[in-house]
Amino acid sequence: MLVVQKFGGTSVGDLQRIQNVANRVSATKKDGHDVVVVVSAMSGETNKLVAYAEHFSVNPAKAEMDMLLSAGERVTASLLAIALSEMGFDSVAMTGRKAGIVTDSDHTKARIENINPQNMQDAIKMGKIVVVAGFQGVNDNGDVTTLGRGGSDLSAVAIAGALKADLCEIYTDVSGIYTTDPRIEPKAKKLDRISYDEMLELASLGAKVLQNRSVEMAKKLNVNLVTRSSFSNEEGTLITKEENIMEAPLVSGIALDKNQARISLMGVKDRPGIASDIFNKLADAGVNVDMIIQNKAHDETTNIDFTVPVSDLHDAKAVVDGFVTRGEVKADSYNKDICKVSVVGVGMKSHVGVAAKAFSAMAQKNININMISTSEIKISMVIDEEYAELAVRSLHAIYELDK
Numbered sequence: 255m256l257v258v259q260k261f262g263g264t265s266v267g268d269l270q271r272i273q274n275v276a277n278r279v280s281a282t283k284k285d286g287h288d289v290v291v292v293v294s295a296m297s298g299e300t301n302k303l304v305a306y307a308e309h310f311s312v313n314p315a316k317a318e319m320d321m322l323l324s325a326g327e328r329v330t331a332s333l334l335a336i337a338l339s340e341m342g343f344d345s346v347a348m349t350g351r352k353a354g355i356v357t358d359s360d361h362t363k364a365r366i367e368n369i370n371p372q373n374m375q376d377a378i379k380m381g382k383i384v385v386v387a388g389f390q391g392v393n394d395n396g397d398v399t400t401l402g403r404g405g406s407d408l409s410a411v412a413i414a415g416a417l418k419a420d421l422c423e424i425y426t427d428v429s430g431i432y433t434t435d436p437r438i439e440p441k442a443k444k445l446d447r448i449s450y451d452e453m454l455e456l457a458s459l460g461a462k463v464l465q466n467r468s469v470e471m472a473k474k475l476n477v478n479l480v481t482r483s484s485f486s487n488e489e490g491t492l493i494t495k496e497e498n499i500m501e502a503p504l505v506s507g508i509a510l511d512k513n514q515a516r517i518s519l520m521g522v523k524d525r526p527g528i529a530s531d532i533f534n535k536l537a538d539a540g541v542n543v544d545m546i547i548q549n550k551a552h553d554e555t556t557n558i559d560f561t562v563p564v565s566d567l568h569d570a571k572a573v574v575d576g577f578v579t580r581g582e583v584k585a586d587s588y589n590k591d592i593c594k595v596s597v598v599g600v601g602m603k604s605h606v607g608v609a610a611k612a613f614s615a616m617a618q619k620n621i622n623i624n625m626i627s628t629s630e631i632k633i634s635m636v637i638d639e640e641y642a643e644l645a646v647r648s649l650h651a652i653y654e655l656d657k
């Protein structure tokens with residue numbers, strides 16, 4: 255069997271933990287399997303590097319950020335390969351480039367365009383354990399790129415797909431996918447299985463246990479994906495096709511995203527095409543707009559409110575300020591003290607009253623809902639950030655996810 259094993263930041267957080275990872279990887283190899291390991295930077299390392307850059311600039315060049323941030327994963331990959339060799343296991347560390355990961359040039363959130371797995375395959379054939387630095391690739395120009403925060407998950411899934419691995423294991427600091435973040439609600443229950451679509455929604459809506467693009471890729475390439483703990487031997491959670499799950503629950507999980515900001519535009523000129531102008535310019539600037547609300551004011555103008563990830567706020571402000579300068583918008587304001595709580599479940603497709611229940615949970619705790627959006631399998635609400643954890647626990651309780 256060919257197994258891809260990915261170890262996240264906490265799992266490689268210090269030298270002893272890297273040794274533990276080496277022990278686990280070598281045990282898999284001893285069992286007769288081929289292993290490709292993908293590693294993250296040691297926990298806190300990427301944030302430390304970001305802070306270093308921010309010491310010099312509020313908006314550092316993205317290409318330089320990629321050079322900088324990709325260094326964290328290289329450290330772990332080399333150390334793990336050294337530890338494995340010392341234990342008598344032939345191994346080789348590879349950068350994203352050496353592993354053949356080619357991306358577009360959208361620095362700090364590059365997309366993988368293709369993988370040339372030749373170097374990895376050659377090493378595997380020679381019996382080596384391949385250790386790949388996650389989170390990074392290279393564009394056509396030879397510049398280093400990174401795949402967005404949490405992107406080592408994507409490296410692992412993409413490599414598993416390219417090598418047609420039998421299994422892709424994501425080792426982290428919790429024993430699988432829970433009904434909600436167990437750090438927020440200790441009563442959260444571990445799921446044995448979850449569908450790609452539900453996992454994709456949870457991940458996109460803030461459950462950082464898996465990077466959303468890794469789930470999308472796993473679904474597309476049909477990768478057998480398991481999330482489990484690197485600190486125990488407990489069985490993890492299988493992320494799989496919906497048809498492999500007997501009796502989907504009504505609601506599978508609750509997600510929380512605190513990295514959202516709300517932008518309010520007041521006195522927007524009420525003319526056809528204005529929304530198209532604003533949101534096209536935002537799209538051109540690479541801003542990821544999520545929820546949008548428009549209200550007509552009394553004076554022939556409208557107010558438009560929308561949410562963006564905090565990381566896009568700087569770029570969004572630049573676009574919006576342009577409309578204010580040109581007099582097409584009277585005023586704009588920003589609020590980072592909001593969050594988005596979401597309820598996810600494929601069972602919603604065939605049941606009524608699911609959303610009403612979510613609103614009741616908020617009402618019971620006197621939490622004001624600022625924005626709402628729904629899709630076939632999710633309900634999201636924007637609320638004030640101070641109520642984030644309370645809201646998650648209330649939703650978890652009202653859908654009886656602790657039962």
Ligand code: ADP
Pocket residue numbers: 261262263264265294404425426427428430431432433434435436437456460461462463464507
């Ligand atoms: P890694 O460093 O291994 O990539 P992350 O910190 O990115 O790990 O993701 C693991 C964390 O995700 C957990 O510690 C947990 O707090 C959080 N998390 C959020 N939602 C969930 C969920 N539904 N199930 C499990 N963990 C979750």
Ligand code: ASP
Pocket residue numbers: 262263294295300301326388389402403404405406407
């Ligand atoms: N080190 C990167 C991050 O912190 C990538 C990852 O850990 O997956 O976002």
Ligand code: MG
Pocket residue numbers: 262404407462463464465
């Ligand atoms: Mg992660």
